[in-house]
Structure formats: C-alpha cells, structure tokens
Amino acid sequence: MQRPVSDTPPTLTVGQLNREARRLLESHFDFLWVEGEISNFAAPSSGHWYFTLKDSAAQVRCAMFRNRNQHMRVTPENGMAIRLRCRVSLYEGRGEFQLIVEYLEHAGAGALQAAFERLRDKLQAEGLFAAARKRPLPAQVDRLGVITSPTGAAIHDVLTVLRRRCPAMEVLLLPVPVQGETAAGEIRAAIERANRWQAQGLVQLDALLVTRGGGSLEDLWAFNEEIVARAIVASSLPVVSAVGHEIDLSIADMVADQRAATPSAAAELLSPDQREWSARLAQLEQNLASRIQIRLRQAKRELLHLGERLRHPGHLLREQAQRLDDLEQRLRRAQRTLLRDQRSRLLLLESRLQARSPETRLRNLQEQVARLEQRQQRGMGSKLQDAATRLAHMAQLLDSVSPLATLNRGYSILTDGAGQVVRDAEEVNPGDLLDARLARGRLRLEVKQR
Known part of the structure; x- marks a missing residue:
C-alpha cells in the first residue's frame, strides 16, 4: 500500500523569512512620499538618524543614513511635522518594518513651494521683477x-x-x-x-x-x-x-x-567704507588747499602788479637794493658751488693723472723686472744644476768606456812609426821602434824579437 505524497511547504529559518519579506516589500513599492510627526529621534555617533513617524492612527520606524542626511537643511526634532521621500523596507535583524528616508522637509513645504512659484510667475508677468522698473x-x-x-x-x-x-x-x-x-x-x-x-x-x-x-x-x-x-x-x-x-x-x-x-x-x-571716505576727504582737502594756494598766488601777483603801478620811487630803490643783495648772495653761492665743483673735478683729474703717472708705471715695471730676474736666476740655477747632473752622468758613462780607464788598470797602447795602433805581433819586425802610451806618460820601445 503506497503512502500519500506530503503537501507541507518547505521550512524556512527566521533569517530566510525576513530576507524574503524585505525583498517582497522593496520590489513591490517604489519611492513614495509619507507625512507625519517625528518621535523617538536618535542621532548616534555613526551619523545616521533613526526616528518614529506617526499620526493619530499608526506609527512606523524610519532610518536616514549619513550619506543622505548630511545635505539636509532640516534637522529632525521630536514633535516636528515633516514630509519625507522614502522607500519601504524591512530590518532583517529584528524583523521590523521600516522606511529608508532619502529626503525630508517640513510638512507643507511642497505646497509652499507651489504657492511660491505661482506668485513668482504672476508678479513676473506683471513686470515687477524688471530691472527697468527698479x-x-x-x-x-x-x-x-x-x-x-x-x-x-x-x-x-x-x-x-x-x-x-x-x-x-x-x-x-x-x-x-x-x-x-x-x-x-x-x-x-x-x-x-x-x-x-x-x-x-x-x-x-x-x-x-x-x-x-x-x-x-x-x-x-x-x-x-x-x-x-x-x-x-x-x-x-x-x-x-x-x-x-x-x-x-x-x-x-x-x-x-x-x-x-x-x-x-x-x-x-x-x-x-570710512577708510575710503577718509582717503577721499584727504584728497578733496589736498585739492582744495592746492586751489587756494593757486588763487592766493594769482591774487598776490595781481596785488603786486597794482602795487608796482602805485609804488614810490624810494620803494623801488629799496626793492632793487634788496634784489641786488639777493643776486649777490646767489652769485656768491654760485661761485662757491662752482669752486667746489672745480675742486672736485681737479681732485678727480689728479687721481687719474696719478694713476697714469710714469713714476708709478716705472715702479711697476721695476718690480716686474725684479720678479723676472728672480725667476731667471731660479730658472738658470735649475738648468745649470740639471746640466751639471747630466754632465756628471755622461762623464761617468764616458769614463766607463774610455781607453784611459783601461790604461789606469795597467794597460798601454802601442803605435808604430806611422801612428797606427799595433794589435798583432805579426805587424812588427825586430828592430822596429814603437811608442807605448801609458796612463801617465809615453815610452819609446825597440822590438828585439817577436
């Protein structure tokens, strides 16, 4: 008798069940907007935000991770009404249904933005933003x-x-x-x-x-x-x-x-900027003072011109005398200045002449000749020493091969009457006269026999 086939589904672990549930939720729901009130807000050191979003009928756990919340201008607080964009998920570790938040704003911000855009478009159409109106x-x-x-x-x-x-x-x-x-x-x-x-x-x-x-x-x-x-x-x-x-x-x-x-x-x-004002004020003050000085000089010239036309001759004489004194002082100053300049020029020329003086050049040449003589003496002494050394060496070499050195050892050189060196006894006969050269002196020999 055959046993019936079992219809029992496979057994899942808790982790497998939660994982399948999370996949089902995330695949079924796209991004959506949810509105509610914040409670149980927490911001641990990780930088993530965790809170509960609730209304009068229900609540749901929410998580907003640091890479998303760090750009938010709104910081959640308990009791704050917010509107958030999120995706539905499940925290497998606790089997807890939750929302993963991507963006959040105050509740009603979307409506406010729409109202802002409507009013902006309306006023712009009326020309209230035009630069020509302002x-x-x-x-x-x-x-x-x-x-x-x-x-x-x-x-x-x-x-x-x-x-x-x-x-x-x-x-x-x-x-x-x-x-x-x-x-x-x-x-x-x-x-x-x-x-x-x-x-x-x-x-x-x-x-x-x-x-x-x-x-x-x-x-x-x-x-x-x-x-x-x-x-x-x-x-x-x-x-x-x-x-x-x-x-x-x-x-x-x-x-x-x-x-x-x-x-x-x-x-x-x-x-x-008060510093700019101060600078501008100083500039204006300087310009004003300059204009006043110019105007005063013009007025003074006009006054002097009119005064000259009405001046007493005695005044003119005094002025001329004063002018003469002034010219004299100026002449003296000019002379002193000219003399000072000429003296400076003379000193300069004297220094140049001194620098080019034959005496100085002769002294320099004498010093140069003395240096050259010293160099010549040192050079000649060195060359003579080298020559003496070479001569002694050559004399030693020459002496080593010289016939005189052989004579000093007791030998003599025989030559016949013609002055030819006798090397063989067959070259002479009895009765021939021979000259013998010794190391010191000469001998006259007669051959008796051979």
Whole structure:
C-alpha cells in the first residue's frame, strides 16, 4: 500500500523569512512620499538618524543614513511635522518594518513651494521683477530704515558692519516679527509707515532695508507673501532686501530695488567704507588747499602788479637794493658751488693723472723686472744644476768606456812609426821602434824579437 505524497511547504529559518519579506516589500513599492510627526529621534555617533513617524492612527520606524542626511537643511526634532521621500523596507535583524528616508522637509513645504512659484510667475508677468522698473540706490545713505526683528541675528549683523564701516550712518529700526501668521502684515505696515513718515517730513530716510536671517522655506514665508511684495513695489523709498542666506531667494528679493545675499552684505552695500571716505576727504582737502594756494598766488601777483603801478620811487630803490643783495648772495653761492665743483673735478683729474703717472708705471715695471730676474736666476740655477747632473752622468758613462780607464788598470797602447795602433805581433819586425802610451806618460820601445 503506497503512502500519500506530503503537501507541507518547505521550512524556512527566521533569517530566510525576513530576507524574503524585505525583498517582497522593496520590489513591490517604489519611492513614495509619507507625512507625519517625528518621535523617538536618535542621532548616534555613526551619523545616521533613526526616528518614529506617526499620526493619530499608526506609527512606523524610519532610518536616514549619513550619506543622505548630511545635505539636509532640516534637522529632525521630536514633535516636528515633516514630509519625507522614502522607500519601504524591512530590518532583517529584528524583523521590523521600516522606511529608508532619502529626503525630508517640513510638512507643507511642497505646497509652499507651489504657492511660491505661482506668485513668482504672476508678479513676473506683471513686470515687477524688471530691472527697468527698479530704482537706483542713492550715492550716499546717511539715514537707513531697517525693517526686521529687534532680537534677531540680522539686526546684530547689520549694526556690526555699519559700526565698522560707517559709524556716522543713522539707523532707524522699525521692529517687526519676521515669521508667523502676522509677520507679513506687519512687514507691509512698517514699509508703508516709513514712506508715510517720509512724506510727512517726520523722518528723513535715504533707503529701507528689509531683512532677516536664514531658515527653512516655512520660516521665510512672510517675505514670500504678495502683500509684502506689493508694499515694496509701491515704496517711494529705495528698498534693499536681504532675506536668509546666500542660497535663499524670496519674492521680496525679486521685487526689491537691490538684493543682497545676507544682512551683512546688505550693510556693506549700503554703507561706504570710512577708510575710503577718509582717503577721499584727504584728497578733496589736498585739492582744495592746492586751489587756494593757486588763487592766493594769482591774487598776490595781481596785488603786486597794482602795487608796482602805485609804488614810490624810494620803494623801488629799496626793492632793487634788496634784489641786488639777493643776486649777490646767489652769485656768491654760485661761485662757491662752482669752486667746489672745480675742486672736485681737479681732485678727480689728479687721481687719474696719478694713476697714469710714469713714476708709478716705472715702479711697476721695476718690480716686474725684479720678479723676472728672480725667476731667471731660479730658472738658470735649475738648468745649470740639471746640466751639471747630466754632465756628471755622461762623464761617468764616458769614463766607463774610455781607453784611459783601461790604461789606469795597467794597460798601454802601442803605435808604430806611422801612428797606427799595433794589435798583432805579426805587424812588427825586430828592430822596429814603437811608442807605448801609458796612463801617465809615453815610452819609446825597440822590438828585439817577436
């Protein structure tokens, strides 16, 4: 009897199950946007962010790794409402469903961005961003109206720069909140109030600065409201806008007569450098003094000319006498100068003549002859010594082969009557006379026999 085939599925380990579940989740879901409130936020030393995203009905664990969060301008905090772009996954180690976050922003930022773009396009179509509409800033700002928070970093930065660059500039602070529901209305009211005071002669301002420090799009939203943009456009005073950091760009920046990247940059834009002013003032003072001197000289010449026409002859004589004294002094000075120059020239020529004197040249030649004589004597002594050495050597060699050396050893040389050397006894006969040369002296010999 056959046993039935079993329909039991294969047994999985926990790790295999979690891995399959993770693959299923990641393959089923594409990137998606999720909105909620942050809780249990943690940022360990690894740099990764971990938190729970929840709403009134549920919660889910989230992880945002360091390579993604280091570029975020928003730092999560517990209780913060955010909107994040993520992919669905599962942490295999705990079998925990989680979201891997790629990007996050404040909740509602997407809607704010859309509203920003709509207003931007609308105002641009009306020509409010056109450079031809905007007013130039005055060449010199003596009194500046600043519309910002009295406790924010922006007013501190502006005043710090102005104290350094132009302490003489007067600043009128029109305090307003720079974020929140009422901020846009109060900013518009401050712009209108400054223009009204200007028209009524209550204050005298040269320009307005609308500014605040950096923040998120939501923090900067008051400066993206249409009422603020239209108040800036309607202002009779030139308006500079410096909202946020350099990368931030608000509607207020676009419609303002001049945009600055930061509050500090706006302060530098509106204020001259006192060092440049000092240099310019010194230059103007120098030009003024020069013109005054020129005018005084002209007036003096005219006065002297008129005075000459009315002058008493005695005055003329005194002037001529004084002039004669002056010319005499100048002549004496010229003579002294000429004598000094001639004396210097004479000394120079004397030194040159001394350098070319025959006596000096003769002395130099004598010294040269003495040196050559010494060299000749040394050379001749050396050559004589070498010659004596060679002569002694040659004499020794010659003596070694000389016949006289043989005679000194007791030998003699015999020659016949013809003076021929006798080498063989057969060459002579008895009765022949022979000469014998000894080492010392000669002998006359007669051959008796052979």
